[in-house]
Amino acid sequence: MLTVRFDGSFQEWRNRARALLQSQVAPHEVSWAGGNESAGLFEEPLPTPANESGQRIRVPRQLLDELEMAARYRTEHRWSLLYRVLWRVNQGDSSARMVGDIDGSELHGRIKAVRREAHHLHAFLRFRPLQTSDGPQHVAWFEPAHDVLPWAAGHFAERMGGNSWLIATPEEGVCWDGQGIYYTRPCPTQWRQLAQNAADPGGELWKAYYESTFNPARLNRGVLENNLPVRFWKNLPEGMLIPQLMSRARAGAQRDGQAERVAAKNGKRIGRAAEQAD
Structure with missing residues (x-):
């Protein structure tokens, strides 16, 4: 079993998956260990990356968007499904993306859950004002079920204009200073304490x-x-x-x-x- 360790980001997973496809490594031969995910006891070295003359991997843009969205779904083996779908499509089996397929059904189920969690973030997050001359003007605490924060937080930048704010979660945080969004993982302890302890005058x-x-x-x-x-x-x-x-x-x-x-x-x-x- 080949164990692939990476930082848990979609971009890094995409780079590793491309190298595996070029080396013709099938899904059942791969164990993914992204971020905090644990791998098996026995590991093998990664295959040598293909050279420039190797087969070029072409992936539909829409499929990449679907895989990136599904990658936000938290589950113990989130990356295995993504590589299985990618492998099948690359082999010419486009049914892997369809709802009627076992893998396709799971893929779209995860995408639906992620989008619903983004809606929950927009609907149920409550900002609290801070009476301070420095730092954010509003703070909020939220506990998302999936990794939607960096993707869905832009909604508040559009709604709140130049007002600065901070959103803290158990795993990550984002801050808007009126001009740009700053994302950090893990969420600083100070951010968590600020968001959880802020008074709510209204x-x-x-x-x-x-x-x-x-x-x-x-x-x-x-x-x-x-x-x-x-x-x-x-x-x-x-x-x-x-x-x-x-x-x-x-x-x-x-x-x-x-x-x-x-x-x-x-x-x-x-x-x-x-x-x-x-």
Whole structure:
């Protein structure tokens, strides 16, 4: 078994994969060890790179884009699938990219999961302002399931203009100074502490708004958790309210079709039973 060690980046994986293709090394003969991934006990030296007169490897641009996107999916053996798909396409088997194929289905499943996690980053990340003359003006803490941060963070540069900000995660971090984005891995301890300990002056106001607009009559726990996964609740201001609001809904708030504070105010009460009778 040939063990290929590299820094865990897609660009370095691409360079190693090209050399393996030129040397006609099949996927089952390769064990990938990128970044923190462990390899087998027995290693063999890498094959000698092909010279300039060797076979030139041509890979469709769209396939490279798909492989790069799928490489952001965190799994123990993320690189093995990518090389298997690349090998098959290079051998003339284009079905490796199709959803109906075993490898193609897994490839597109990973791409879909990565894109969804980027959407989660855009939707559920909360910036907190910092009252400081130096450093970023806003900071945020996020715990992504996949390596989407350096790719998806550009969204905030477009939205927040010249305002500087910092996003820290358990593994990596990005910082925008108003002109350019700076990426680092691993995330500095100072960045993590700054993002996790920053005060949220608007948190109470936001929680009051969320509670007042929560409609217990329309509560569907499955839909709620699908659109706002439970793993994000702990880092959202309204996260601690959601279990309480769901409990109140099950305990009778659904009869009023409105938040408890609104239902307690003076006025004519129109329950759901009356609507169903009509």
